Amino acid sequence: xxxxxxxxxxxxDALSLRRKWIRAALHVLxxxxxxxxxxxxxxxxxxxxxxxxxxDNKVPAGYITHLMDSLHLQETVRAANFKKSFKTRLxxxxxxxxxxxxxxxxxxxxxQVSRQTVHWIPYHQPDQVHLIRWKAVLRKGELQTVSGTIQxxxxxxxxxxxxxxxxxxLPLKPGHTAFKLRFPVFSQGRTxxxxxxxxxxxxxxxxxARKPAPVAYxxxxxxxxxxxxxxxxxLGKKGYSVQLxxxxxxxxxxxxxxNRVATPDxxxxxxxxxxxxxxxxxxxxxxxxxxxxxxxxxxxCKTINRALGTTWQVKKISNEVTVTLGNGxxxxxxxxxxxxxxxxxxxxxxxxxxxxAKIGFSLLNETFPLKLSGDSLTxxxxxxxxxxxxxxxxxxxxxxxxxxxxxxxxxxxxNNWAIKPSxxxxxxxxxxxxxxxxxxxSAEAAYRFGGSGWQSVxxxxxxYVDQPDNKIGFGSHLTSAYVQTRSTDDxxxxxxxQRWMAVEIPGWVWLLLxxxxxxxxxxxxxxxx
Numbered sequence: 001x002x003x004x005x006x007x008x009x010x011x012x013d014a015l016s017l018r019r020k021w022i023r024a025a026l027h028v029l030x031x032x033x034x035x036x037x038x039x040x041x042x043x044x045x046x047x048x049x050x051x052x053x054x055x056d057n058k059v060p061a062g063y064i065t066h067l068m069d070s071l072h073l074q075e076t077v078r079a080a081n082f083k084k085s086f087k088t089r090l091x092x093x094x095x096x097x098x099x100x101x102x103x104x105x106x107x108x109x110x111x112q113v114s115r116q117t118v119h120w121i122p123y124h125q126p127d128q129v130h131l132i133r134w135k136a137v138l139r140k141g142e143l144q145t146v147s148g149t150i151q152x153x154x155x156x157x158x159x160x161x162x163x164x165x166x167x168x169x170l171p172l173k174p175g176h177t178a179f180k181l182r183f184p185v186f187s188q189g190r191t192x193x194x195x196x197x198x199x200x201x202x203x204x205x206x207x208x209a210r211k212p213a214p215v216a217y218x219x220x221x222x223x224x225x226x227x228x229x230x231x232x233x234x235l236g237k238k239g240y241s242v243q244l245x246x247x248x249x250x251x252x253x254x255x256x257x258x259n260r261v262a263t264p265d266x267x268x269x270x271x272x273x274x275x276x277x278x279x280x281x282x283x284x285x286x287x288x289x290x291x292x293x294x295x296x297x298x299x300x301c302k303t304i305n306r307a308l309g310t311t312w313q314v315k316k317i318s319n320e321v322t323v324t325l326g327n328g329x330x331x332x333x334x335x336x337x338x339x340x341x342x343x344x345x346x347x348x349x350x351x352x353x354x355x356x357a358k359i360g361f362s363l364l365n366e367t368f369p370l371k372l373s374g375d376s377l378t379x380x381x382x383x384x385x386x387x388x389x390x391x392x393x394x395x396x397x398x399x400x401x402x403x404x405x406x407x408x409x410x411x412x413x414x415n416n417w418a419i420k421p422s423x424x425x426x427x428x429x430x431x432x433x434x435x436x437x438x439x440x441x442s443a444e445a446a447y448r449f450g451g452s453g454w455q456s457v458x459x460x461x462x463x464y465v466d467q468p469d470n471k472i473g474f475g476s477h478l479t480s481a482y483v484q485t486r487s488t489d490d491x492x493x494x495x496x497x498q499r500w501m502a503v504e505i506p507g508w509v510w511l512l513l514x515x516x517x518x519x520x521x522x523x524x525x526x527x528x529x
Contacts, residue, residue: 001034053068103479126153127150140186160183160194169181185209190454205403217264218266221245227367228268228293234383242257243261264282274291287392289359294332297332298314310359311341332364349364398415399415400457406452406465406466410449412447412463424458425459431447
């Protein structure tokens with residue numbers, strides 16, 4: 001392209017030497033512009049990689065100043081005051097990384113930092129819960145767990161209430177506390193409980209309780225005792241099938257049934273019955289077994305281990321006959337030694353070992369005095385927590401984590417359904433289920449709920465959907481989930497580094513350069529120079 005016009009210019013005797021130089025220069029310029037366009041030349045400029053601090057609107061100015069001084073930062077911006085120039089710098093990559101300070105960032109703010117390395121410094125406002133979670137759907141009789149964090153400004157109590165009834169409580173000390181409150185689900189259908197801090201309701205938690213699973217229990221006793229009788233009556237009132245088998249004298253057995261008679265799913269007995277053929281057969285079939293009412297844990301462990309192949313070991317922790325655990329609960333003065341296949345039940349001297357079946361061992365001495373004294377809630381909490389760990393494999397399980405927010409992706413998990421569905425009905429929509437390649441009985445569906453309030457799932461269940469606001473920590477949940485998907489570092493340990501950024505000529509500049517060169521080549525012959 002350049003050789004031909006230069007040759008013609010040189011051979012044109014009608015042009016003066018000056019015109020030849022001008023016309024040749026214009027052709028060289030045009031060819032250079034075209035060559036540079038096809039090569040897409042670029043150059044690098046240094047970019048200061050020191051992070052920019054972005055704070056939510058609720059973080060105090062003094063805390064921001066402290067962070068800027070300790071991290072040696074020079075620029076900060078409030079999430080609500082994004083200027084157009086700042087957004088442009090983010091989009092163009094002229095800011096290497098950002099530090100998010102606080103917990104209430106909305107999607108439009110998080111979307112602006114999608115190209116940067118994100119660091120997160122949560123700021124916990126005093127006396128407000130953060131990252132609170134609970135189960136949105138569960139069965140009646142199961143244990144509901146409410147967990148989260150709170151920054152307490154002074155000594156006070158955090159309480160879960162249903163009306164005037166206290167379900168669980170936790171004394172707080174000044175400072176940051178990770179809490180976990182539990183209570184057995186006593187209702188069926190839509191339920192709401194209140195999280196109360198120092199007599200002030202700070203959150204209302206909604207969940208849906210399904211029908212209890214049809215589990216049958218069998219008690220095998222050497223002789224009737226009040227502890228087992230109280231537990232059997234409690235299970236019967238919960239609607240479970242219960243059968244008590246006790247030996248009155250040699251060759252004389254007494255059987256008592258509560259509710260309908262069914263094939264037992266869970267066996268409850270004392271350690272001496274570990275050699276009982278019924279117990280050994282149940283373990284061989286994979287049915288859970290709970291041993292309770294023992295008197296000598298060291299001898300009981302040896303008996304169970306020889307009969308069922310377990311590895312129970314205990315150590316004595318007191319010379320007293322019993323030890324007090326709180327709320328009037330008494331236990332034998334022993335403690336389980338750890339084992340690989342052993343899982344303790346939090347809060348109680350009870351553990352479960354998993355072999356061919358779940359085998360539980362309780363060191364609780366007597367719990368029926370709680371029932372007699374009217375403390376039914378503590379009694380329910382103890383045995384719900386123990387028996388939940390010994391549940392057989394149930395059918396048609398559904399799991400949804402709360403809180404669920406409108407317009408934010410939620411995951412609904414289904415497991416062990418009798419007939420494997422290909423989709424799940426949510427309101428008026430049908431959502432396809434994705435089955436796990438590892439477990440063919442486990443599936444999940446991702447869905448964004450619209451609107452708020454109770455939304456139906458599979459016609460027999462409901463999920464409560466909250467509006468995306470900060471009443472129960474929407475911002476902290478969203479920010480936490482967002483940051484977990486991004487690269488994060490410890491902002492206080494890495495110094496600022498120099499980074500080079502590639503800069504390219506935009507397309508509109510190339511267009512102007514080409515048009516300018518063509519225009520010059522077209523105008524030049526019309527001038528007499």
